Amino acid sequence: MEIFQIWVLPRLNYLIYIFLMLLGLYGMLVKRNYMKKVIGLNILQTAIILFFISTAAKIGATIPIIANHEHHGSHAAVNAVQYINPLPHVLMLTAIVVAVATLGVALAMVIRIYQLFSTIEEDQVLLQLRRETLVADAKESFHD
Amino acid sequence: MIWSIELIILFLVALFGMGALAVKDLLGAAILFGAYSFLLCLLWAIMGAVDVAFTEASVGAGISTVLIVSAVLRTTRRSED
Amino acid sequence: MKRGGLVLFSIMGLLLAWGVLEFPGLGDPSSPASSHLSPYYIQHSLTDTAVPNMVTAVLADYRGYDTMFETIVIFTAAIVCIFLLRTFKPPASRYRMYRHMATGITLRIEKGGKTPDDSEHFERIDSVWVPHDLVIRTTCRMVIPFIQVFALYVIAHGHHSPGGGFQGGVILGASVVLFAVCFDLRRTIRYLGEKMCALLCALGVLIYAGTGILCMGLQSNFLDYSALAGLFGTDPVMARSHGILIVEIGVGMAVMAVMVMLYYNLASAGRHDEGL
Numbered sequence: 306m307e308i309f310q311i312w313v314l315p316r317l318n319y320l321i322y323i324f325l326m327l328l329g330l331y332g333m334l335v336k337r338n339y340m341k342k343v344i345g346l347n348i349l350q351t352a353i354i355l356f357f358i359s360t361a362a363k364i365g366a367t368i369p370i371i372a373n374h375e376h377h378g379s380h381a382a383v384n385a386v387q388y389i390n391p392l393p394h395v396l397m398l399t400a401i402v403v404a405v406a407t408l409g410v411a412l413a414m415v416i417r418i419y420q421l422f423s424t425i426e427e428d429q430v431l432l433q434l435r436r437e438t439l440v441a442d443a444k445e446s447f448h449d
Numbered sequence: 450m451i452w453s454i455e456l457i458i459l460f461l462v463a464l465f466g467m468g469a470l471a472v473k474d475l476l477g478a479a480i481l482f483g484a485y486s487f488l489l490c491l492l493w494a495i496m497g498a499v500d501v502a503f504t505e506a507s508v509g510a511g512i513s514t515v516l517i518v519s520a521v522l523r524t525t526r527r528s529e530d
Numbered sequence: 531m532k533r534g535g536l537v538l539f540s541i542m543g544l545l546l547a548w549g550v551l552e553f554p555g556l557g558d559p560s561s562p563a564s565s566h567l568s569p570y571y572i573q574h575s576l577t578d579t580a581v582p583n584m585v586t587a588v589l590a591d592y593r594g595y596d597t598m599f600e601t602i603v604i605f606t607a608a609i610v611c612i613f614l615l616r617t618f619k620p621p622a623s624r625y626r627m628y629r630h631m632a633t634g635i636t637l638r639i640e641k642g643g644k645t646p647d648d649s650e651h652f653e654r655i656d657s658v659w660v661p662h663d664l665v666i667r668t669t670c671r672m673v674i675p676f677i678q679v680f681a682l683y684v685i686a687h688g689h690h691s692p693g694g695g696f697q698g699g700v701i702l703g704a705s706v707v708l709f710a711v712c713f714d715l716r717r718t719i720r721y722l723g724e725k726m727c728a729l730l731c732a733l734g735v736l737i738y739a740g741t742g743i744l745c746m747g748l749q750s751n752f753l754d755y756s757a758l759a760g761l762f763g764t765d766p767v768m769a770r771s772h773g774i775l776i777v778e779i780g781v782g783m784a785v786m787a788v789m790v791m792l793y794y795n796l797a798s799a800g801r802h803d804e805g806l
Contacts, residue, residue, distance in 0.1 A: 338528040344482050362556060366559070391571055398696065408517075413795065507704065519805075522806055
């Protein structure tokens with residue numbers, strides 16, 4: 306019980322991030338619908354972004370925009386403890402925009418698969434592909 | 450940062466994520482995913498990452514949802530699992 | 531598959547949770563992530579670049595390479611989307627729907643029929659029938675200009691408040707998408723065509739890379755904006771601030787065009803005739 310209060314409770318949010326990450330992996334690997342796989346991919350990405358942003362947080366600090374600055378040249382000392390770490394924000398800001406780019410490409414592939422197979426269920430697509438190879442093999446052996 | 454609100458929103462985020470993966474109607478999954486993104490945006494605003502929250506509000510809750518809904522329109526709405 | 535996946539993920543989750551117990555607590559000011567590199571950015575970004583918003587300063591100045599290739603990544607995504615989906619073949623056995631403007635009568639014209647495309651009295655409507663909704667159209671007409679002005683504000687004021695090229699570009703693209711949702715895709719393409727979008731994409735990346743090359747031409751490092759001080763007529767610190775603004779404008783243009791292009795191709799499955 307003591308271990309729970311000292312170790313687990315301050316890190317409870319990390320455990321939820323892990324849960325979200327595994328949820329995304331579950332969606333990508335176990336779900337057979339391609340659209341669900343794309344949503345799982347996005348949940349995985351956002352879980353990792355969430356983890357990065359949480360490493361930037363500081364208790365008692367404010368947002369990383371310097372307040373009350375006069376014109377530049379006034380070398381007022383900026384204390385690093387007062388502001389939240391801006392570096393993970395920068396990395397993850399670009400990661401979010403790349404996430405929407407990958408989402409667009411993934412959805413384009415899903416639409417293309419639907420045009421070719423008229424289904425977005427993975428097992429039915431695999432079934433159709435297997436049937437096609439069987440037919441092709443049979444034709445080849447017939448010609449031989 | 451207000452820790453209790455953050456934890457409540459985190460549980461809601463996990464709930465909406467599970468909902469988006471569990472729903473059989475893909476249009477519903479798209480909308481749940483949009484709600485998931487918006488809750489994440491709230492979470493980042495609480496953590497003090499204002500730029501990231503702004504990006505997520507415009508990208509995740511705005512454009513991503515529209516893209517998924519338009520892809521659902523061009524494919525099918527039903528999902529087997 | 532399902533049960534095996536659950537077992538695998540629970541093992542993986544337990545391992546990750548075990549690793550997490552060694553982490554510093556959330557919001558610890560002396561954690562390793564906030565004690566090595568970030569104090570430099572926090573203390574020097576205002577004196578180096580005259581930009582109060584540290585995220586913008588780090589994004590476009592200290593980590594300029596990263597953002598440039600990020601822009602190229604989304605540019606590539608738009609091109610991949612075009613290559614995957616864009617088709618110029620008219621679909622087989624499709625009908626078209628028209629509305630007679632004066633009376634509101636809807637016509638359905640099968641393939642091979644004479645289509646009143648060039649007539650002033652008919653307007654083409656989507657084959658999934660959309661009612662003529664005056665409230666939505668009027669609201670969108672009123673809201674869209676304000677959204678666009680806000681997007682420009684977000685790009686231009688990113689130095690002093692949250693915002694910047696990525697956010698402003700996405701909002702600008704979202705206003706075009708809103709127009710396409712409440713009117714139709716054909717009218718949107720008439721205003722902002724596909725070629726224009728491709729041009730804006732490439733131009734945005736070109737502005738970014740061109741700024742870097744201009745800095746090289748002024749005998750400095752790639753993307754070192756302080757070399758532009760002579761061009762702007764300011765001191766090197768202020769020149770870095772102006773350089774960040776130019777780069778953000780390029781990013782905004784590229785992101786806006788990419789979002790619009792992704793929407794055009796996904797909503798019409800590459801045919802660019804009927805949208806959401």
